Amino acid sequence: MAKVYTMIPGGNPPNPPILGETFPPGPSARFWRDHPPRPAWGATKLGPVKASPQSQLRLLELADLDAELARLDHRRRNLPEAAELARLEARAGELKDALVATETELGDLAREQTRAERDVDQVRTRIDRDRARLDAGQVSAARELAILQSEIESLRRRQGDLEEIVLELMERREGLVSRQDELSAERDRLGVETAEVTARRDTAAKEIDEQTAKAADQRSGVAAGVPSDLLALYEQIRDSRGVGAAALRAGRCEGCHLTLNTVDLNQIRASAPDEVLRCEECRRILVRTPESGL
Ligand SMILES: [Zn+2]
Numbered sequence: 001m002a003k004v005y006t007m008i009p010g011g012n013p014p015n016p017p018i019l020g021e022t023f024p025p026g027p028s029a030r031f032w033r034d035h036p037p038r039p040a041w042g043a044t045k046l047g048p049v050k051a052s053p054q055s056q057l058r059l060l061e062l063a064d065l066d067a068e069l070a071r072l073d074h075r076r077r078n079l080p081e082a083a084e085l086a087r088l089e090a091r092a093g094e095l096k097d098a099l100v101a102t103e104t105e106l107g108d109l110a111r112e113q114t115r116a117e118r119d120v121d122q123v124r125t126r127i128d129r130d131r132a133r134l135d136a137g138q139v140s141a142a143r144e145l146a147i148l149q150s151e152i153e154s155l156r157r158r159q160g161d162l163e164e165i166v167l168e169l170m171e172r173r174e175g176l177v178s179r180q181d182e183l184s185a186e187r188d189r190l191g192v193e194t195a196e197v198t199a200r201r202d203t204a205a206k207e208i209d210e211q212t213a214k215a216a217d218q219r220s221g222v223a224a225g226v227p228s229d230l231l232a233l234y235e236q237i238r239d240s241r242g243v244g245a246a247a248l249r250a251g252r253c254e255g256c257h258l259t260l261n262t263v264d265l266n267q268i269r270a271s272a273p274d275e276v277l278r279c280e281e282c283r284r285i286l287v288r289t290p291e292s293g294l
Contacts, residue, residue, distance in 0.1 A: 050274045051230040056287045058226050059234055059245035065219040066238060072212045081201030088194045095187045102180045106173065113169045116162055123159045127152055230276065237284055245285040248277075248292040256282035269294050 130152050139145050223231060238244035246255025251265055258281040260268070268277060268288070277286040288294065 049229050049233050049276045050272075051227055051276055053273045053288065055225070055227055055230055056245075056276065056285070057289070058222055059230070059285055060247050060287050060289075061222045062219065062226065062234065063243055063245045065215055065222060067243070068215050069212065069219065070242075072208050072215065076205065076208045076212070079201055079204055081197050081204060084197050085194065085201060088190055088197065092187065092190050092194070095183055095190065099180065099183050099187070102176055102183065106176050106180070109169055109173050109176065113166060113173070116166045116169060120159060120162045120166060123155050123162060127155045127159065130155070233276070234285060241282065241284060243284060245287055246279065246282070247289050248286050248294075249289060250291060251293040253279040253281060253284070253286055255279060255284040255286075258282070265294065268292075 130148055133139055134145075134148060134152075139148055226234070234244035236244075243255055246253050248254070248260075248268070252259045256279060258279065260280075264280065268286075271277060273288070277288070278284065279286045
């Protein structure tokens with residue numbers, strides 16, 4: 001869909017889009033913000049909108065409130081608690097994975113241990129059987145006796161090896177169980193911490209929301225006292241520049257901090273009080289105040 005670009009009245013050379021006109025995809029609003037067209041004329045241009053000095057001063061209140069709202073919005077989006085929660089959540093994920101891995105390893109070990117213990121039992125049974133045959137005097141031939149004794153010897157060695165394996169498995173199991181305990185304890189601590197940080201985040205967010213509602217209320221009140229054409233101009237500039245109006249203080253635009261030269265200041269001095277002035281540099285509405293240094 002084609003996009004509608006807006007023009008800053010009195011501010012743009014012919015090339016940027018005209019107010020309300022539909023354009024095919026072209027430079028974005030962001031482009032025009034970053035590459036503000038320079039006015040074709042010299043000093044501060046008088047806009048087509050006229051407004052009483054009181055109405056113009058209200059724009060400064062409006063700009064302050066808009067800045068406050070932008071600050072609150074930025075704070076709301078960048079709560080330190082949100083970053084902390086993301087960190088806690090990532091750690092909780094790691095812990096969960098580690099616990100699952102430990103659980104799996106413990107299961108494998110238990111099976112291995114059962115197998116090894118069964119092997120030990122089998123060897124022990126065979127030793128007992130061989131010993132029973134020996135004790136019963138069933139074997140009398142010297143050669144057969146020697147074979148039986150040697151088999152018992154090797155079975156005993158095998159039993160020793162298998163018992164060694166069982167011990168080793170038990171040690172590994174103990175290590176894993178204590179690791180599992182540590183992980184579970186950390187997971188529990190993390191749960192408590194997450195609940196605390198969540199509560200803190202909610203409190204902070206609620207506070208900001210309340211301040212935002214208050215500032216938005218005040219803004220509506222101030223905006224209601226600004227003539228609609230002046231307000232529309234202010235909003236248009238604010239949309240493209242972020243800030244719609246700035247005070248002229250001690251010969252300087254408070255928006256971009258440009259100090260106006262004598263020619264510009266003389267032109268402003270010559271302007272009627274209801275002329276709406278624009279800063280040549282930043283194109284904001286330049287509001288005259290008692291401290292303007294005129
Ligand atoms: Zn300026």
